[in-house]
Amino acid sequence: MTATDTRPATGDTGDGRDRRRPVRRGPVLLAGLTAGLLLVALIAAGRGQVAVAPAEVLGSVLHRLGLDLGPRPAAPHGESALWLVRFPRVALAAVVGAALGCAGAVMQGVFGNPLAEPGIIGVSAGAAVGAALAIVTGVTVLGGWTVPAAAFAGGLATAWLVYLLARSGGRTEVVTLVLTGVAVNAVAGAAIGLLMFVADESGVQAIAFWNLGSLAQANWSAVSLAAPCLAVGLLATLADARRLDLLALGERSARHLGVDVERLRTRMIVVTALLGAAAVAFTGIISFVGLVVPHLVRMVAGPGHRLLLPASALGGAIVVIVADLAARTLVDYQELPLGVLSAIVGGPAFLWLLRRTRDRAGGWA
Amino acid sequence: MTERVRRRRGPLRLLGRRSAPRVPTATTSGSTRVQVTGVRVERAGRPVLDQVDLAIRAGELHALLGPNGAGKSTLLAAVSGDLPLAAGTVEVDGRPLAEWSAVELAMRRAVLTQSSALSFPFAVVEVVRMGRVPWAGRPEEAHDDAVVAETMRRCDVIRFAARPFPSLSGGEQARAALARVLAQQTGVLLLDEPTAALDLHHQELVMRIARDRADAGDAVVVVLHDLALAGAYADRITLLADGRVRAAGPPDAVLTAPLLSEVYRHDIEVVPHPDTRLPLVVPRRRGPARNVPLTEE
Ligand SMILES: Nc1ncnc2c1ncn2[C@@H]1O[C@H](COP(=O)(O)OP(=O)(O)OP(=O)(O)O)[C@@H](O)[C@H]1O
Ligand SMILES: [Mg+2]
Numbered sequence: 246m247t248a249t250d251t252r253p254a255t256g257d258t259g260d261g262r263d264r265r266r267p268v269r270r271g272p273v274l275l276a277g278l279t280a281g282l283l284l285v286a287l288i289a290a291g292r293g294q295v296a297v298a299p300a301e302v303l304g305s306v307l308h309r310l311g312l313d314l315g316p317r318p319a320a321p322h323g324e325s326a327l328w329l330v331r332f333p334r335v336a337l338a339a340v341v342g343a344a345l346g347c348a349g350a351v352m353q354g355v356f357g358n359p360l361a362e363p364g365i366i367g368v369s370a371g372a373a374v375g376a377a378l379a380i381v382t383g384v385t386v387l388g389g390w391t392v393p394a395a396a397f398a399g400g401l402a403t404a405w406l407v408y409l410l411a412r413s414g415g416r417t418e419v420v421t422l423v424l425t426g427v428a429v430n431a432v433a434g435a436a437i438g439l440l441m442f443v444a445d446e447s448g449v450q451a452i453a454f455w456n457l458g459s460l461a462q463a464n465w466s467a468v469s470l471a472a473p474c475l476a477v478g479l480l481a482t483l484a485d486a487r488r489l490d491l492l493a494l495g496e497r498s499a500r501h502l503g504v505d506v507e508r509l510r511t512r513m514i515v516v517t518a519l520l521g522a523a524a525v526a527f528t529g530i531i532s533f534v535g536l537v538v539p540h541l542v543r544m545v546a547g548p549g550h551r552l553l554l555p556a557s558a559l560g561g562a563i564v565v566i567v568a569d570l571a572a573r574t575l576v577d578y579q580e581l582p583l584g585v586l587s588a589i590v591g592g593p594a595f596l597w598l599l600r601r602t603r604d605r606a607g608g609w610a
Numbered sequence: 611m612t613e614r615v616r617r618r619r620g621p622l623r624l625l626g627r628r629s630a631p632r633v634p635t636a637t638t639s640g641s642t643r644v645q646v647t648g649v650r651v652e653r654a655g656r657p658v659l660d661q662v663d664l665a666i667r668a669g670e671l672h673a674l675l676g677p678n679g680a681g682k683s684t685l686l687a688a689v690s691g692d693l694p695l696a697a698g699t700v701e702v703d704g705r706p707l708a709e710w711s712a713v714e715l716a717m718r719r720a721v722l723t724q725s726s727a728l729s730f731p732f733a734v735v736e737v738v739r740m741g742r743v744p745w746a747g748r749p750e751e752a753h754d755d756a757v758v759a760e761t762m763r764r765c766d767v768i769r770f771a772a773r774p775f776p777s778l779s780g781g782e783q784a785r786a787a788l789a790r791v792l793a794q795q796t797g798v799l800l801l802d803e804p805t806a807a808l809d810l811h812h813q814e815l816v817m818r819i820a821r822d823r824a825d826a827g828d829a830v831v832v833v834l835h836d837l838a839l840a841g842a843y844a845d846r847i848t849l850l851a852d853g854r855v856r857a858a859g860p861p862d863a864v865l866t867a868p869l870l871s872e873v874y875r876h877d878i879e880v881v882p883h884p885d886t887r888l889p890l891v892v893p894r895r896r897g898p899a900r901n902v903p904l905t906e907e
Binding site: 354357358359487490491492493494495497498500501502503504505543547548549 | 687690691692711712713715716717719720721723726727728729730731732733736737740741743744746794
């Protein structure tokens with residue numbers, strides 16, 4: 246021990262204090278995404294059967310904050326439509342989208358594979374099985390936390406399973422990963438089907454909602470349960486951002502650079518399950534957000550996780566708010582299932598990514 | 611992997627919380643940095659290394675030679691702590707591998723693996739900078755920029771600094787990977803075939819770098835297939851065959867025609883260079899007279 250080391254060192258290295266990396270695009274991108282998120286949220290909150298102009302939405306928020314600025318909603322029941330229906334819905338969309346975007350980015354880093362995503366590898370389906378199980382059995386030991394906790398447990402178990410099944414020799418082949426996901430999704434789908442079979446009418450409805458994915462049941466209590474999961478997950482991943490970068494070198498080289506790979510992996514799988522549960526517990530399965538968003542961010546900002554993680558969270562929030570807006574306004578007096586909409590857009594994007602990955606790898610071995 | 615001890619238990623273990631790492635102290639030239647004793651490694655139930663002894667000393671360039679499959683990469687993996695030992699010990703700076711944490715080892719030895727794939731298209735400079743991570747949060751961090759620039763210059767990859775690593779050619783990637791390993795600034799360097807993908811100029815350049823690091827007091831191990839390169843640069847050679855040390859010693863003692871012919875199962879000549887007297891190792895080939903093109907009747 247030398248006399249100079251006064252700073253407490255945390256076990257593994259990489260604390261994200263690297264100031265000189267060429268990430269000058271970072272702050273610009275994050276600021277842009279934040280502005281985009283706020284804008285999209287204002288617009289989305291105003292649209293619907295009771296239309297409120299974005300300026301009035303802003304005015305309503307400012308008045309709540311005690312600032313006497315801007316116009317208040319002119320429409321009858323505008324204020325209550327905003328605060329009881331729209332805001333919780335937009336807020337939950339943002340939380341869910343951020344969780345999915347971040348979870349996708351982390352998974353891709355841990356698997357060293359740009360095609361990993363909670364929906365594709367089956368973590369979302371596993372979480373849905375957990376949630377459905379809690380509903381059908383009517384267990385409420387943890388009060389409002391019961392369903393999210395069950396979703397977390399289901400997601401965690403599935404994530405571990407896929408991880409164990411899809412890896413060999415410290416790497417994950419794309420084919421193995423995707424096929425493992427197919428199998429896991431099939432089993433989870435069957436489990437959900439079975440639960441619907443034994444459930445009563447209300448249970449069937451509640452479970453059907455998971456399979457389609459929807460924000461229709463958003464309320465403030467859902468937001469207050471999902472948001473802490475997102476916050477914890479996001480902070481935990483950001484703390485490991487630099488180590489996730491090193492994983493790109495492969496597990497051996499990451500270990501040679503001082504990363505305790507086993508612990509990092511365990512932490513990140515727990516975190517992914519937490520983020521997946523935050524997303525799935527209140528909205529059901531929304532696929533592909535975690536796949537497409539990190540990919541787009543990488544094209545703009547490069548693969549460094551210190552930027553990729555927060556940018557994917559913001560990007561995911563924007564995408565889900567917009568997708569939900571489309572789902573509830575495209576058809577008058579009808580609501581399209583959000584999960585269906587995201588799959589219509591995300592499926593082709595996944596195919597495109599798959600082809601690109603194959604071209605670069607020179608075909609599947 | 612599995613043989614590494616878990617020193618901390620309890621919930622904080624997962625968070626990776628631990629006491630401050632032991633930073634390496636200055637070593638004197640000639641002192642043993644890594645001691646391998648009686649090592650046996652099994653893969654798929656088959657011994658691929660057995661009874662291997664190896665001392666890696668400060669100030670020495672140590673060449674590891676042997677035919678394909680002899681166990682050279684396996685030996686480096688065992689020294690790096692990547693593979694469990696079926697028997698024997700590996701000590702770094704006088705302590706068994708298991709007594710060091712991952713960070714403490716990363717401050718002492720850097721490893722260039724035989725293949726260097728990258729899952730995501732990081733820029734070359736970002737890859738090289740990854741080599742500085744073990745020193746994050748320490749006084750050494752102040753030199754990060756200078757070290758990264760200097761190693762990139764020495765490995766001749768400055769031109770590619772901003773390009774995505776996967777867009778480089780094989781040899782360029784190999785040099786960029788070496789730059790990352792050098793940037794780690796450890797006293798022990800384990801390089802698995804650093805010259806394999808390189809052209810003649812860059813082979814010499816890389817061996818020169820390894821030589822200079824050894825002269826500056828580092829302990830350097832280089833796996834090589836070019837025996838003349840080993841003869842020209844190494845202080846010491848260990849020749850592996852079928853998972854065992856077949857011969858060890860200074861180049862003159864190991865690079866002999868009968869020994870090499872036997873180990874490589876090929877008729878090999880060792881002739882001194884007319885000027886430098888350095889050994890030239892050449893397989894005995896048929897003369898050009900017998901290689902006349904078939905078209906010439
Ligand atoms: N994962 C593995 N499973 C089983 N056997 C293995 C594995 N990896 C290596 N081996 C075997 O161990 C032996 C030593 O392999 P190693 O990679 O150490 O050889 P090497 O001396 O580095 O050869 P090369 O010059 O080709 O790099 C070989 O016979 C190889 O087939
Ligand atoms: Mg090898």
